[in-house]
Amino acid sequence: MTQFFSVADVDNLSQLVDEALQLKSNPFAAENLGKRKTLGLVFLNPSLRTRLSTQKAAIHLGMDVMVMNMDKEGWALETKDGVVMDGNTVEHIREAAAVMGQYCDILGLRSFPKLQDREEDYSEGLFRKFIDYCKVPVISLESATRHPLQSLTDLITIREYWQETIRPPKVVLAWAPHIKALPQAVPNSFAEWMCRAQAEGMVNFTIAHPKGYALAEEFTDGADLIHSLDEAIKGADFVYVKNWSSYEDYGKIHPVEGKWMIDSSRLALTNGAKVMHCLPVRRDLELASEVLDGPDALVIQEAGNRVWAAQAVLKRMLEQLQEK
Numbered sequence: 139m140t141q142f143f144s145v146a147d148v149d150n151l152s153q154l155v156d157e158a159l160q161l162k163s164n165p166f167a168a169e170n171l172g173k174r175k176t177l178g179l180v181f182l183n184p185s186l187r188t189r190l191s192t193q194k195a196a197i198h199l200g201m202d203v204m205v206m207n208m209d210k211e212g213w214a215l216e217t218k219d220g221v222v223m224d225g226n227t228v229e230h231i232r233e234a235a236a237v238m239g240q241y242c243d244i245l246g247l248r249s250f251p252k253l254q255d256r257e258e259d260y261s262e263g264l265f266r267k268f269i270d271y272c273k274v275p276v277i278s279l280e281s282a283t284r285h286p287l288q289s290l291t292d293l294i295t296i297r298e299y300w301q302e303t304i305r306p307p308k309v310v311l312a313w314a315p316h317i318k319a320l321p322q323a324v325p326n327s328f329a330e331w332m333c334r335a336q337a338e339g340m341v342n343f344t345i346a347h348p349k350g351y352a353l354a355e356e357f358t359d360g361a362d363l364i365h366s367l368d369e370a371i372k373g374a375d376f377v378y379v380k381n382w383s384s385y386e387d388y389g390k391i392h393p394v395e396g397k398w399m400i401d402s403s404r405l406a407l408t409n410g411a412k413v414m415h416c417l418p419v420r421r422d423l424e425l426a427s428e429v430l431d432g433p434d435a436l437v438i439q440e441a442g443n444r445v446w447a448a449q450a451v452l453k454r455m456l457e458q459l460q461e462k
């Protein structure tokens with residue numbers, strides 16, 4: 139594996155999930171694989187889980203880790219080509235990425251979309267340039283349109299908590315309210331991974347969102363799309379809660395009809411569903427406290443599993459480096 143940007147970078151989904159769960163039961167099984175290798179984590183936006191879980195994963199593999207908070211501590215970055223840099227930007231991504239590639243064997247990058255120009259965000263120009271110029275394997279730590287380490291984690295968590303073999307679990311991605319316009323990266327990615335998992339018989343997948351909040355079709359192939367939350371969550375085994383802004387009216391938020399927050403009474407409509415969220419979550423806006431604090435919430439276990447997702451991916455990349 140030389141890049142981890144989307145589900146398309148994974149050849150065998152089930153195998154990667156199994157490998158992550160094996161690492162969970164034996165974290166130091168490959169403790170020398172990353173010896174004398176350096177991981178660089180570059181953040182253009184805030185992070186708690188991605189930053190710490192990926193560092194922890196690298197430590198389990200014997201790697202050294204460097205973290206660069208580019209947005210706060212780096213030179214102001216120019217990402218467009220062909221501009222005269224006579225304004226506020228100081229360093230071009232061409233040089234910055236190339237230099238970081240000199241110091242690191244594997245790099246991770248987090249960069250959120252600006253949510254102003256759909257074409258620009260969905261072209262993933264910044265991420266692609268970073269890959270091109272740094273010349274080492276790159277892991278997405280969440281980009282404009284996807285968050286693959288989160289989605290792999292989510293699939294691992296569903297596998298871990300679904301012991302039944304007779305039928306695959308019903309998994310529902312449920313839009314939730316928010317006060318801000320948030321990216322579509324997490325839901326796009328979750329949908330992309332669940333659609334692939336559904337095609338491979340691992341889950342049954344439904345998406346519930348108000349009108350005007352449809353995700354881009356490229357991420358939802360094969361999913362059941364429903365505009366009623368109560369209808370969608372009937373019989374659900376896992377409910378994945380997440381807000382996102384409109385893709386159609388790009389980056390905007392519209393008033394929605396009815397109540398979209400999941401609380402205990404709503405949860406009673408499900409098949410005793412476990413509730414997931416990538417975090418951070420705004421209590422009693424996106425998700426009721428009574429659910430977050432109750433026995434059906436999996437959010438902390440899910441965040442814990444971020445380590446094993448990152449470790450499985452880093453392990454694949456290190457193995458490939460070894461073969462060179």
Ligand SMILES: NCCC[C@H](NC(=O)CCC(=O)O)C(=O)O
Pocket residue numbers: 280318320321322323324416417418420
């Ligand atoms: N990395 C996990 C999610 C990050 C981001 N959430 C946020 O920006 C929350 C901001 C707030 O609640 O003000 C998102 O939804 O894509």
Ligand SMILES: NC(=O)OP(=O)(O)O
Pocket residue numbers: 184185186187188189280288416417418
């Ligand atoms: N879920 C997630 O990616 O969290 P952070 O933004 O804190 O890394």
